[in-house]
Amino acid sequence: MALRIGIDLGGTKIEIIALEEDGRILARRRVATPQGDYGATVAAVAGLVAAVEGELGRRGTVGVGTPGALSLRSGLIKNANSTCLIGKPLLSDLQAALGRELRMANDANCFALSEAVDGAAAGAGVVFGVILGTGVGGGIVVNGRALGGANAIAGEWGHNPLPLPDDDDVPLPACYCGRAGCIETYLSGPGMAADHARRNGAALTPEAIVSRAAAGDAACETTLQRYEARLARALAGVINLLDPDVIVLGGGLSNLARLYVQVPQRWCTHVFSDQVDTRLVRAIHGDSSGVRGAAWLWPAG
Numbered sequence: 001m002a003l004r005i006g007i008d009l010g011g012t013k014i015e016i017i018a019l020e021e022d023g024r025i026l027a028r029r030r031v032a033t034p035q036g037d038y039g040a041t042v043a044a045v046a047g048l049v050a051a052v053e054g055e056l057g058r059r060g061t062v063g064v065g066t067p068g069a070l071s072l073r074s075g076l077i078k079n080a081n082s083t084c085l086i087g088k089p090l091l092s093d094l095q096a097a098l099g100r101e102l103r104m105a106n107d108a109n110c111f112a113l114s115e116a117v118d119g120a121a122a123g124a125g126v127v128f129g130v131i132l133g134t135g136v137g138g139g140i141v142v143n144g145r146a147l148g149g150a151n152a153i154a155g156e157w158g159h160n161p162l163p164l165p166d167d168d169d170v171p172l173p174a175c176y177c178g179r180a181g182c183i184e185t186y187l188s189g190p191g192m193a194a195d196h197a198r199r200n201g202a203a204l205t206p207e208a209i210v211s212r213a214a215a216g217d218a219a220c221e222t223t224l225q226r227y228e229a230r231l232a233r234a235l236a237g238v239i240n241l242l243d244p245d246v247i248v249l250g251g252g253l254s255n256l257a258r259l260y261v262q263v264p265q266r267w268c269t270h271v272f273s274d275q276v277d278t279r280l281v282r283a284i285h286g287d288s289s290g291v292r293g294a295a296w297l298w299p300a301g
Ligand SMILES: [Zn+2]
Pocket: 158, 159, 175, 176, 177, 178, 179, 182, 184
C-alpha cells in the first residue's frame, strides 16, 4: 500500500507524519526549525524523512506544507513568514535532498485538503477552508485536490477588500500587504482586537472579548456582532463565486461556537439564492491539519 508522508514546515517547528493508505497514522515526529538557517532547514526535513522511512522500512510520497507560496514564475518561495525561506528554491532543493519529486502547497491549502479528505468536510465535492488566526488564509479543494492557481494564490481571500463597508468599517484599516480594508484586517484575531480598541479605547484580546461578551458586556457583544456581520458578508462573496458544499473554519477564532449559528443566518441576505445549503463547520483536525493535508497532496489512485 502507498505510504504518504506529510511535512509541515513552520517557523518554529517542523512536523512529519506518515499515513497509511486509509489515513491511519503510522509515525509522527517534530523538531525545532533551525532559526535563520536555510541549509539546516533543508537538512532537517531530509533527516526527518530518512528517519521515518527507516523506522517503517518503506518509501513514501512526500508532500510539504509551507507558510508561503511557490512562485510559479521563479520556482522560489514568496509571501513566507519564515523569512529565511523567502527567495529560496525550496522545492528543487528538497527534491534534490530527498531524491524524488515532491508536492508543495501553502499551509491554508493543506488545512483545506486535510479537512476535505477525512475531516469536517469529508465527502464534500467543493470545500473552502478558512484559517481565522493571527492572519486569514484560505484554500480551495475540489474533488479531493487542492487548487493551486495560475499565480499560486487560489483561495487567498483574506486580501480581498471587505465587501459592502459601512460606517462601522471606515476608515479602512491598513494591511501589511500594502492595501487597506483587506478582509484579514477585520477577521484575524489581531483584527478583532484592533476593531474593539478603535470603538472602545480598551485593548482586549479576542479571548477576553469573547468571555466578556458571554458574561453580558454590551461593548464586547457588539464587537462580536460586527465580526459576525463582516464574516457573513465576506463568505457570501465566496459562496456566489465558488458555491462550495462546505466551508470549514480553522484557527483560534474557529472555536467561537456562535459563529456557526449567527453567520449562516446573516449570509442569506447577501447570497444570490433564495436558499443557501452551504454548511459552515468547525475543523476537526486542529493543529494537525497542516501536516495531514501535506501528506494528502498525493491523492489516492
Ligand atoms: Zn492585505
